[in-house]
Amino acid sequence: MTQTLVRNPEKTDQPSKPSSATRQKLGKFSFSIVAAQVGRDIGNSKGYIKDVNDLRARAPQKTQETITKDSMCILGKAALEIAQIYEQRAETTGSSLDDRRAHIAEFISAYEYKMVEDIKERDRKKRGVKGRKSLATREKYARYNHALREFINDWGSRLTQDELIQYMFSYHPRRALLQKNPTARREWLETTKADIEGVKIEMGFELAIDRTNISWYPATPIQDAKGVDYIVNGVPIDLKRSYFSAQEAQYYNNLYGRSKVAVCPDIKPEDFVDPKTGKTMLILQNPKAVVPRVEQSLRNSGVI
Numbered sequence: 001m002t003q004t005l006v007r008n009p010e011k012t013d014q015p016s017k018p019s020s021a022t023r024q025k026l027g028k029f030s031f032s033i034v035a036a037q038v039g040r041d042i043g044n045s046k047g048y049i050k051d052v053n054d055l056r057a058r059a060p061q062k063t064q065e066t067i068t069k070d071s072m073c074i075l076g077k078a079a080l081e082i083a084q085i086y087e088q089r090a091e092t093t094g095s096s097l098d099d100r101r102a103h104i105a106e107f108i109s110a111y112e113y114k115m116v117e118d119i120k121e122r123d124r125k126k127r128g129v130k131g132r133k134s135l136a137t138r139e140k141y142a143r144y145n146h147a148l149r150e151f152i153n154d155w156g157s158r159l160t161q162d163e164l165i166q167y168m169f170s171y172h173p174r175r176a177l178l179q180k181n182p183t184a185r186r187e188w189l190e191t192t193k194a195d196i197e198g199v200k201i202e203m204g205f206e207l208a209i210d211r212t213n214i215s216w217y218p219a220t221p222i223q224d225a226k227g228v229d230y231i232v233n234g235v236p237i238d239l240k241r242s243y244f245s246a247q248e249a250q251y252y253n254n255l256y257g258r259s260k261v262a263v264c265p266d267i268k269p270e271d272f273v274d275p276k277t278g279k280t281m282l283i284l285q286n287p288k289a290v291v292p293r294v295e296q297s298l299r300n301s302g303v304i
Contacts, residue, residue: 030158034100035104035167037101041082041085042082045082047077051078065119072115072116075108075171075173076111076116077109079109079112083102083103090102104151106147107151110144110146110148111148116140117141121137138225138227145195145198148195152282152283153203156282157281157282160279161193161196161272161280162280164282165189165192165196194241197241201241202229203283204265204271204283204287205265207290208267208287209291211287214233214298214304215233217231218231232304235261236259237262238253238262239264240262240263245262245264250262261303262301263297266294271289272285273285
């Protein structure tokens with residue numbers, strides 16, 4: 001996968017920049033064909049079949065919520081194992097298709113584990129537990145965001161946002177319940193859209209800032225788990241989807257003496273709309289047009 005070059009190559013301690021979504025030629029291999037094969041490989045794996053049978057045997061002694069979480073963990077574990085098989089095969093054969101299969105399986109795995117964390121966080125709120133998410137939880141969310149990014153990088157030029165949401169819905173263990181419960185479905189949809197749009201804005205920000213002379217590089221995994229997305233002009237920044245959320249986050253940064261700066265890059269939903277079809281896509285349709293807004297948002301935040 002093509003990597004964007006770091007603008008400060010002399011700083012060897014900086015992580016390399018993530019690859020940006022580009023139009024990649026996969027020939028006859030459409031997403032639906034590749035994704036279906038990945039799904040079959042996961043569902044037919046010995047580990048998955050064994051764990052599902054064990055769960056069914058223990059089901060009478062478990063609550064529905066426990067069964068749901070266990071189902072997510074079983075699928076997440078099996079998907080990760082299949083991803084590792086694809087990765088090994090890709091390293092041996094140099095197959096870019098196996099590389100993309102691995103990314104799909106990794107995304108499924110990270111998504112399942114992320115949903116488990118969502119349930120835990122919901123339970124914490126019900127019990128009135130306050131405070132930040134645990135480091136382990138934040139790391140799982142970071143892994144999910146990374147997997148979603150790789151997914152969009154591979155398929156962003158082929159899938160619409162709605163198609164990705166539908167694909168994710170197909171891997172929800174309680175999708176039958178969501179179909180019957182409009183409130184639960186709406187909550188899931190809002191959360192899922194927020195996740196996708198957050199990653200889209202990050203990738204759009206990178207495409208835009210790469211067209212400037214501003215020094216930047218991505219946060220390390222440890223920094224990412226602490227809420228830092230990028231180091232821009234030497235300043236740790238936390239990218240936000242809206243000005244309101246950026247202002248709110250910056251209030252708490254100031255209150256608790258945090259060095260990071262919350263920034264809304266002023267990337268709008270319409271920046272992802274395909275002018276030909278009117279559909280909302282997963283990648284920016286005209287990165288060059290966004291550059292002035294991104295630069296201005298960084299100036300307004302005091303980053304540059």
